[in-house]
Amino acid sequence: MAVSESDILRSEVRWAMIVGVAVAVIFAAVIYTGIELHVNPPSNIETIDPKALHLSNEFTESNLGTRVEPEGRITTRIVATQFAFDPPCVVVPANEPVTLRLTTPDVIHGILVTGTNVNTMIVPGYVAQVHTVFTKTGDLLMPCHEYCGLGHSQMWATVRVVPRESFRPDAEGRVACD
């Protein structure tokens, strides 16, 4: 006997329910890791004037790099500029919460750190911020991953992840490569 139109629709609805379950499972995993592991995309609506960035207190040249702040938190500040990072090498400890703060005086840049989940766009006008924990030690590559002009391909820096015991801040709390 012939299959009716409603039979067809019923099979489609059944399939749609399977799809719904698959989608819900992904959704649930995202929410679960959001709650348990605090996984979010890096977001930080904090504005800063790119035209006067070098006149700002926080992103003045001498304040760049890694610093253990007086309250004990580790913050690494990096400026992305055409076509280099300042500083070109930063040190961070392994298995400790680290906050990376990045911004730019000129155009759009972006970074990732190979082998980690550190990844953010750097948009002029904003401070990009990534909270993370580095899980492996070694010299990692931190390239600019967003087209920023003709020198883009040569724009990269090094992130030196060191064991906690080799991470020795100076009197001001700063740690630098070399």
Added chain:
Amino acid sequence: MSVESEAEDRPWQVRASVIVVAIVVVAALLGFVVLPVVQGRSAGVDAFSAICRALGLQAGSPAVRQPVSATRAEPVSLVAWTEEVIARLHNPNEENGSDLAANICASCHGADGVSPDPAFPHMAGQSAFAIYKQLHDFKNGARGNEIMASVVEQLDDEQMADIAAHFAYFTKGALDPTTPVTNDPAIVRLVERGITARGLPACASCHGAHAGGPIETPTLAGQRHEYLAAQLRAFAKGERRNDIYHRMRDIATKLTDSEIEELAAYYAGIGLYQRIK
């Protein structure tokens, strides 16, 4: 063969709208309330702040407290490209600019911006931004040079802008960056391609014809050999430090002495041509 009437279609419209809106509402509740509040609680961020952060009304992640910094600025240059400065450079007082240039600048840098003495740089071909930045830095001590400091001492910001715009207008498009006289492949490579392994971008990525680099980037084509080499050495030694965020200091320290010499020769060898006016 017919499409249902409006009345018959009403349930469809209602059902579709309810589903679409309900999904948005659930997503918003999760994204703006549940996730931030739960994340904030374990990070020591109060519920109100966490929700504000999730909405974008406050800076920071709902899951982490914001870091603080108590450092004071130590700027290497006081020039900021604010809308006002840019506007002034676009709309200078031309008469003022040419008078000042004739009286103050011409003896060393030439009446038309082409310097008669190898020790002094040409102004020809420079943009108003490039000249203004250096004048301002000389005046404020960001770039050390006794002669220039005394020359610009008496000038205010507007006068410096007028001078800068004067030279830029006078020699607009006056340089041909495509005709080098040196053809050392290693140097051409440095200029055109850079060296990724050494973190050296191509010189042309800022100083080339279609670069899109920082607006204060000076034109190197046709510049004085002695001047270029001296500046690169000064950057390398940290004697000159008015390039914000080490843009040139980083590059110059990575160059060898002979590369500096050859690069200076390369750029000096690119000719001046078809001067406007």
Added chain:
Amino acid sequence: MLFLLLGRSALAGKTRSEDTGLSQADLDTVMEEVPKGALALSASAVLLLLCGWFFVYFFIFVPRGTVG
């Protein structure tokens, strides 16, 4: 999936004109089986996708450290 596509059917030579003679009776007969095969195929594809996603999420992403 790929090897199935590679296998050329013995019936592949049939021309278009033969298809147009599709009878309602034939259609009714095959519709008793359809969409069992489609369901099996699409469900396994979705299941595979889900497994792949979970693998990437929990065995590559999470071990590389948290982000936020």
Added chain:
Amino acid sequence: MTSVARLTKAHLWIAFAAFLVACVFGIWQMWARSPLATPYVIAEHYFLSVTAHGVAMAFVLTTFFIMGFGYFTAETALDRPLPGKPWAWAGFFLAVAGTLMAVAAILSGQASVLYTFYPPLTGSPFFYLGLVLVVVGSWIWCILMIVAMREWKGAHPGAPVPLAMFATVANAIMWLWTTVGVAAELLFIVIPASLGWVDTVDVGLTRTLFSWTLHAIVYFWLFPAYIAFYTMAPQAAGGRLYSDMMGRLTFVLFLVYSLPVGLHHLFMDPEHSTGFKFVQMSLTVLVAVPTLLTVFTISASLEIAGRLRGGRGLLGWIPALPWDRPMVLATGLSFVMLFFGGGGGLVNMSYGLNALIHNTSWVTAHFHLIFGGTVVIMYFAICYAIWPRLTGHEAGTQDAQRLQLWLWFVGMMIMSLPWHWLGLHGQWRRVAQFDYTNPIIAAWGPWVTTSLVGGILLFASAVVFVWNLAALRADRKAPVAPFAFATAVHQPARVPASLNGFGLWNVLVLVLMIAAYGWPIAQFFVLQPPHAVVHRVDRGG
């Protein structure tokens, strides 16, 4: 031959000329990124090439193909002459003029800002104005499609609009919504900057407006492929479309959900909050639904064909299908690429997980598989299907067509699967050359070289494709059967009014766009973030 044959062919030839040129640029870019010595690699050339490749593939190939195919569909599916044909030609010439303007700007090195623009980098105004003309040409197409459907409905009161046309109009309406974002970005911010009228721009706002367009534009490209899945593949396989209703629902879902999701391209951006990113992620998940519905409906349609041809058992209908027919073969290969491309897409859209792969080769692999694979292979199949009707020539043999489709599929897999691996290992995008002396990068060498081999196969396939189209002119002139779109198992006698027009869905799009993009755009006007100085790439020295 149809009366729009010349119009359609004109559009398709422009599309595929751009496509062939773009393939050349693409292969050279892969070569430059590989460890092999490559000629002409300097940054200016490389980024000129990336810009040309992107513009040719994403703007020229797609827009012209969709317009040409739309005119064909309007006449064939509605079985009446296209209204306003002079306007269609006007749109065509406008788009051609725009393309030429953009090409001139790109080739003179004055627009190396890639096809995604990246202000405050700013190229020549000719580049942007040229692209605006292409879009305006496509708007004329949109209006003609809507008018064609209206007139047909007037002549057939109460009858369901044929699915192929319903889908085409869904795409036209979606495209009108889609282009609002990029049009606002170009007209109010980027073009004034390129003309020197303003010296600073709000970068966050430009990125947000572009993101409005950036995801939906992909669905604009995708629609013809789905139209082929629903209305051509079942017919070509010798079966029936399983459900006409699901087709309508799928196209409507694309219209509704491809727009309020663009923020997922900005997951890693600092100028948007986690809350709005989460909401748009949730809506993005729903874009997967129409695709998964399609996979089932089309599988079922092919299952009908396979079983009619004697296929037995649970999966026996698959080998029974006529894989020698280009449309069937392309559909199968397209689904395989959709599986991998869609899987990559699920990773991209999963909120924080995006950090793993954002701006790595993984993303490049994803959109090459989805667009270059799933979609473009169907463009090929559509051409093979409609070309005889446009030219009055039937191909003597389809061997070259099958070879071309297989080459494209194999090339695409060889090229893009290594890119996924490289992306997971952090290979980043948009670089001219890698430093293979770095130990981290050295390990990538063999994979990059492998993908280059895929690129070579793709280029070979592109050449065979254009040759196939050209050869059809020379092939035997034969009476060509009138073009027929697939019919459904139950051709709908009645459809809900909501699935025969777009009134309801336009309202829902508006509601969703206000919810998803209202504050994310308004915040820039409330917050007044500092602007960035325009960096011009068309002047220098």
